[in-house]
Amino acid sequence: MGSKYHEKIGVIKDKLSLLLKEIITADELSLEAFKLYDAKRFKEVENILSKISFSGDEIDNEIIKTFALFGPEAKELRFLIAFLKMTNELVSIGAGVKKYARRMSEHAKSGCDLEPFKPSIMLLHKSSINALKYILECFTNIQECNYEDNYRKVLVEESMNDDLFSVLEKEILNKIIDEKELSIEYVKVLGSLRKLERSCDRSVNIANLMMYAKLGGEIKLFNQIIKI
Known part of the structure; x- marks a missing residue:
């Protein structure tokens, strides 16, 4: 592959890294907003991620142009395929963070008492x-990068995230029994928290795609053969 191809790959990687950094920044800001129940910061999260679909389309177009112009070989083709699928996962994560920020801002203004769940929600968000x-x-x-080690680390966070969500789900369902008049609001809170759970699931998918890009094989096999 020529230097122009590698230059294109570098551009795509940099754009994906920038998108990921923006999502992490927004996600951390959203956590801080929840900690302080700060509506202004929740709104800032939405502003940061307002053009996330546009960014994803821009990256996908760059990948497609690289396909068309350079006809990459097997190894390079794996990376481009992985990048293309990663973009979709990242845009979905970013969209989830944006919805989470908007909804949690609304929940903070409702009659729901989130204080008893706050420590667990913050741990869920941090994972x-x-x-x-x-x-x-x-x-x-x-x-x-050690791809297998990275994959294991992400799996550990995802496993912790699942456990935390299960605990929160039980606690919030018990709250619904105690406060029937707010049952719909608490169900909505659960839906919002599921955005954090899905974010971790999608991170596992991205780590899985990175394994595929580097090592080849079948994309879906890694989550079956890599053990924590």
């Missing part, structure tokens, strides 16, 4: 951010 940070750490040092 989803940690998973994204592991992805970024590996992605920005793509040549030296």
Whole structure:
């Protein structure tokens, strides 16, 4: 492959890294907003992620142009396919963070008492951010990254995230029984928290795609053969 091709790959990687950094920044700001019940910061999260679909389309177009112009070989083709699928996962994560910020701002103004759940919600949120940070750490040092180790780290966060969500789900369902008049609001809170759970799931998918890009094989096999 010529230098022009590698230059294009570098551009795509940089754009993906920038998108991921914006999502992490917005996600951390959203966590801070929840901690303080700060409507202004929740709104800032939405502003940061307002053009996330446009950014995803821009990256996909760059990948498609690289396909068309350079006809990459097998290894390079794996990376481009992985990048294309990663973009979709990142845009979905960003869209989820934006919805979470908007909804949590609304929940904070409702009659729901979120204080009893606050420690667990913050841990849930931190685990989803940690998973994204592991992805970024590996992605920005793509040549030296230990892909299997990175995948395991993301899986640990995802497993913790699942456990935390299960606990929160039970606690909030009990709250619904005690406060029937707010049952619909608490169900909405659960829906909002699921955005954090799905973020971790999608981070696992991205780590999985990175494994595929580097090692080849079947995309869906890694989550079956890599053990924590």
